Amino acid sequence: MSRQSSFRLPRPARGPAAALMAATLTTALALAGCGAGDSPSGAQLLVTQDFGARPVADLAQPKVGASATVLSLLEGNLKVIVAGGRVRSVNGIAAGGGSGWYPFVNGVGAKKGLLTQDVRGRDRVWWDRHPFAAATRIQAVVGSFPAPFVAGVKDGKKLPVRVECQPSDIPACQTVQDAMTAAGVFAAKGGLQQSFTKETLRIVVGPYVQIRDDETVKTLEDGPRVSGVFARPAADARSIAILDAAGRTTRTLGPGDGLIAATRLDDGQPVWIVTGVDAAGVKAAASALDEGNLRGHFAFAVVDGRAVGVPEVRATP
Known part of the structure; x- marks a missing residue:
């Protein structure tokens, strides 16, 4: 049996008050990174x-x-x-x-x-x-959320965070930005830039067929040996295979199912990916972007409303 559980939906704040709260908390966290911090x-x-x-x-x-x-x-x-x-x-x-x-x-x-x-x-x-048979290099995981965004990725250095969405008006885009605000992270929001940068932490949001042209996102198609993620989108982008530790398919994500993963291209910063094969799947993934849901998972899938750790690991008898 695989590791499954129900997950909770976060209720992030919205509006100007939320933006002020995020800015205040972000400043406090930045100050905490100095001296005694x-x-x-x-x-x-x-x-x-x-x-x-x-x-x-x-x-x-x-x-x-x-x-x-x-x-x-x-x-x-x-x-x-x-x-x-x-x-x-x-x-x-x-x-x-x-x-x-x-x-x-x-x-x-x-x-x-x-x-x-x-x-x-x-x-x-x-x-x-x-x-390490199926993936010799796992460069990024989601199970320490929100640490990459609030504690930095090296030497306590925090980087700007950008939520990149395709299409830009997909509802899940706001859900992700709200989740970042709830985690105390100020994140800019915009369209998919498809850019390689060492100075920004990117969260790419959208149906896989819409975001696959991004150079880092596309590494998912090469499987865990390249991306370090135990999920592989189909060539037609209509499904996403979830894999076990040996790289074998255990289930296939279809309409309404979502995936949250992170990977890194060469020496670039980790890129987080919130996706699915359709808008409903992206929404399911975005709604699961929460510390309690992601903790201890290398990647995370939502299947029929249930949490599935990625890769899938069979329980000990």
Whole structure:
């Protein structure tokens, strides 16, 4: 059986008051990134197996000294064996047999020097043990939302956020912007720019057939080995296959079903994708853009109103 659950629909604020609240909170968060805000004492640590499907440890207030790195935070809170510059075991759960321990900071992984990267106050550090046969590089995940947007993607540096929608008037576009406001993030909104940038965090929203020309979005069609996302849109964009850890199709998203995923092109910033095969599916995905829904998922699908973790992982008998 796959990991499924019902999900809650967020109720974000709207209107000028919401915009003022977002601006005020954004300013406060920016100030928190200076001085005492750089202390790692506010960091969080999540440790899981099998793409987030099996929890190992979830520490909202992990033990941390005056400074910490991605690796030392793990070593200071769990029993860890490191050899050859790699984590070989966590709490007795060993790497090997085609699986390894991989870190993500604020939803971003596969970066050189990540193990020694400093941890800052609002960072969310996530270690997961999973097989690497179908995807050797998983560069971005959605399960640390809203950390990439409020804590930055490296060294506490926050980047501008832009919600890019195609078509520009699709209702899900406003739903996504409202969700960002509820998370304390000011996000500009506009049409699809189809641009490669290192200075903006982009959230691309729309039916897949409408957004597939975006260079980063289109990597989904090449499967997890290229995109790091265990979902592959069909060539005609009329369906999206959801895959298991081996890259095999477990189900197919059709009308009304949605997908939230994140990926990264080369050294660009992670791009979040809120999509489906039709407007109803995009709306379902947009309505699920919430910390409680996404937590611990590499990617996230909404199928017949139910949450499905992506990749799908069979439950232990």
